[in-house]
Amino acid sequence: MNKITVVLVDDHAILTEGTASILKEYDFIDLVGAVNDGQQAFKLVVEHKPDVLVADISMPGISIFDIIQEIEKKQLPTKVLILSMHDSPNYVFKALNNGVNGYITKYADREEMVKAIQTVAQGDEYYSQTITQVIVKGFKEKKSQESNDQNPINVLSKREKEVLTLLVEGLNSKQIAERLFLSERTVSNHRANMLQKCQVNNTVELVRLYLDNVNKW
Incomplete structure (x- = not known):
């Protein structure tokens, strides 16, 4: 079984260290780097071409959305999984519209986080239950608004x-x-x-x- 290569980026050092220690417990995950800003994360992505980039949605340096654009421009195989404390519609739909492959909150347990990494590494999308509810509610509101507009x-x-x-x-x-x-x-x-x-x-x-x-x- 091939290992899933992962780069982790979060602007909170303590959270980065905690998440990194969890990922290192899984034999099928190869954490090739854990950093605290977008610039460092992008360098690691270009260097290692990881299967998954696990990133917070807001961080210093290059934004995650700029990184996604560069990933697409350079045709890198890296999938992007958002791991964030933000679950408001503004953040969620901005992420969806910018091509993320998954979105989970920092309230997720380790099993869900690992499952999300495995899922996006396989080319599928993964959204935690909280994020799915935000998406469904947003689409319903949009449909209702469109109906009202018509x-x-x-x-x-x-x-x-x-x-x-x-x-x-x-x-x-x-x-x-x-x-x-x-x-x-x-x-x-x-x-x-x-x-x-x-x-x-x-x-x-x-x-x-x-x-x-x-x-x-």
């Missing part, structure tokens, strides 16, 4: 939607004004604004637009 009714304000809903129920402007404690003139202004925003010619078209899109609210 719904013409969502150009209306909350009050305009209330007026429109009552129009659909068959109420006239006077009845809507009484129901919402507004003046008839205000209701008429809302109706005119809705026609303009939704780019329709009359109330019938506005109601039809509502009925076609109400389930997307």
Whole structure:
């Protein structure tokens, strides 16, 4: 069984030493270097062409994203596994968009860390449960936003939607004004604004637009 060559980089020396000592306990892992900044890490990657670079997402010197670009430019075989305390969507999606092969948090136990290294070394991707939840939530929010953006009714304000809903129920402007404690003139202004925003010619078209899109609210 070929050993998995690994370079480790983290700007916290104590964490680097602790992680390095764990990796050295596994016979199938060959830790060829453990450093504390991006510049040193990049030199080791170019020199040893390791199977996996385990790196924090934020560190001094060359950023991990610059290193990934150089890895791709030089066509090196090295896969990149992020090991970070950061699990916010901003960090996670920035990493995904920049071509990392895996992402786990520093709360992961040693078994998961080693499993992640093995997985990305084999050419697959690995994300810890916490990171997977962030990814899934992010995609759901994006899909929901896209759905809202495509719904013409969502150009209306909350009050305009209330007026429109009552129009659909068959109420006239006077009845809507009484129901919402507004003046008839205000209701008429809302109706005119809705026609303009939704780019329709009359109330019938506005109601039809509502009925076609109400389930997307």
